[in-house]
Amino acid sequence: MSSFDFGRTRCLSIFMSAATTGTAISGAGIWHPENVITNEELCAAFNGWVQTENARNAAAIAGGAQEPLRESTPDFIVKASGIQRRYVHDKVGLLDPTRLMPLVPDRADDEMSVQCEYAVRAARVALAAAGRVAEEIDLVILGASNLQRLYPAIAIEVQHHLGARGWAFDMAVGCSSATFAIQLASESIRAGSATCALVVVPEMTTGHMNWHDRDSHFIFGDVGAAVVVEPLDRVKRAGAFEILSTRGMSKYSSNIRNNGGFLNRCDPERGAAADGDRLFYQQGRKVFKDVVPLAAKFMTDHVEAHGLAPSKIDRYWLHQANKNMNDLIAKRLLGHEPTGLEAPLVLDEFGNTASAGSIVAFTRHHDDLPSGAHGVICSFGAGYSLGSILVRRT
Ligand code: COA
Numbered sequence: 001m002s003s004f005d006f007g008r009t010r011c012l013s014i015f016m017s018a019a020t021t022g023t024a025i026s027g028a029g030i031w032h033p034e035n036v037i038t039n040e041e042l043c044a045a046f047n048g049w050v051q052t053e054n055a056r057n058a059a060a061i062a063g064g065a066q067e068p069l070r071e072s073t074p075d076f077i078v079k080a081s082g083i084q085r086r087y088v089h090d091k092v093g094l095l096d097p098t099r100l101m102p103l104v105p106d107r108a109d110d111e112m113s114v115q116c117e118y119a120v121r122a123a124r125v126a127l128a129a130a131g132r133v134a135e136e137i138d139l140v141i142l143g144a145s146n147l148q149r150l151y152p153a154i155a156i157e158v159q160h161h162l163g164a165r166g167w168a169f170d171m172a173v174g175c176s177s178a179t180f181a182i183q184l185a186s187e188s189i190r191a192g193s194a195t196c197a198l199v200v201v202p203e204m205t206t207g208h209m210n211w212h213d214r215d216s217h218f219i220f221g222d223v224g225a226a227v228v229v230e231p232l233d234r235v236k237r238a239g240a241f242e243i244l245s246t247r248g249m250s251k252y253s254s255n256i257r258n259n260g261g262f263l264n265r266c267d268p269e270r271g272a273a274a275d276g277d278r279l280f281y282q283q284g285r286k287v288f289k290d291v292v293p294l295a296a297k298f299m300t301d302h303v304e305a306h307g308l309a310p311s312k313i314d315r316y317w318l319h320q321a322n323k324n325m326n327d328l329i330a331k332r333l334l335g336h337e338p339t340g341l342e343a344p345l346v347l348d349e350f351g352n353t354a355s356a357g358s359i360v361a362f363t364r365h366h367d368d369l370p371s372g373a374h375g376v377i378c379s380f381g382a383g384y385s386l387g388s389i390l391v392r393r394t
Contacts (some may be wrong), residue, residue, distance in 0.1 A: 019242065023185075023229055029227075035089070035091045037095065039218060040074050045095040072214050083351045103125050117171070117224075129160075135164070137196050139167060141185055144170075144201060144354070145204055146172065175385065178201040179379040199227050208280050210279040210280060243391055246387070247390050263333075296333060298380075302332065314374055315366070315375040317357055321381065324346075
């Protein structure tokens with residue numbers, strides 16, 4: 001769905017500063033399901049469920065023993081988050097008020113798994129953008145906020161279906177899974193354990209949402225993203241992004257959490273039931289307050305360590321959770337209200353796509369940047385975890 005500007009004359013890094021990893025993002029790509037759910041459709045389904053529940057509990061509500069459930073509104077969603085719609089794996093189950101959950105049939109062990117499919121589809125776009133074929137890949141890192149299983153690693157399934165070589169593994173660090181994976185890919189190349197790496201980010205988020213939670217039912221959408229990372233001096237196509245440096249940070253917080261896991265069924269009190277805390281949940285207001293200063297300082301420190309002023313960075317591809325949050329962070333970095341070019345948003349169309357968000361923004365909004373332009377790909381979210389990739393267009 002996106003490719004680099006192949007017509008651009010490649011400027012070799014003869015003026016490359018000393019501070020560089022010597023690696024580059026040579027191609028990026030995304031894939032998303034075709035189904036779209038608007039805020040209006042989502043609220044109609046959610047409110048249908050609220051009305052049914054309130055009718056069922058009418059006596060308790062009338063007697064004051066129970067609070068009525070409150071409806072959700074499209075106006076609140078747009079005002080609080082900037083999200084207008086999202087791509088979803090399945091809208092039939094999601095929009096059924098008696099279900100409010102995607103229909104995702106189990107697949108047999110010899111069929112491609114869902115997250116593998118998201119990864120493979122995005123990977124093919126990224127490989128084409130880089131001018132690479134899968135046989136040239138010798139490291140596949142799959143980063144995602146949720147993994148549909150633990151073994152065999154989904155990355156190994158991706159490696160198999162693409163026909164890549166070398167080794168592959170999964171990693172999960174919430175919303176920084178993609179940026180941390182890019183950092184690892186770059187470091188693996190520098191360490192000599194890979195020559196051409198593929199990072200895949202299959203964020204099939206609608207499976208771990210609580211669609212009955214008014215505070216968060218509108219947040220997420222599904223997407224697959226991928227980038228190719230390789231040594232700068234081996235890049236085949238013009239217009240790649242040299243990775244000057246990477247930086248990661250984490251600071252424990254339970255304000256964004258999902259307790260779903262293999263020990264759930266062992267709890268003697270609760271059995272196998274999937275309660276709300278075994279899906280995504282958050283203290284959104286607290287996250288907002290904590291993460292805005294944290295992310296702004298994190299990127300400022302990273303950029304300034306390179307002798308660059310944050311206000312001189314040409315583009316910030318920020319994590320895509322909330323428009324108001326991104327505007328505030330970008331304003332702190334730039335010193336003025338960001339334009340759509342300085343800190344592009346994709347969450348209006350995609351919703352929050354967890355760790356894929358900043359990669360989707362990067363994939364959609366890099367073609368126009370000239371050689372020498374600087375940019376920062378940054379994630380911030382569950383953990384808390386923050387990842388920053390400082391790049392320069394070749
Ligand atoms: N429809 C209508 N009204 C709603 C609503 C909905 N779906 N959900 C909440 N409201 C109401 C609340 O009840 C509250 O009203 P009240 O005070 O009368 O009860 C009001 O809107 C404000 O709610 P609040 O939760 O404070 O909204 P908010 O402005 O903080 O926005 C988030 C909520 C989640 C969009 C926002 O906090 C956010 O995005 N935070 C960052 C989260 C983040 O980055 N997460 C990372 C995940 S990867």
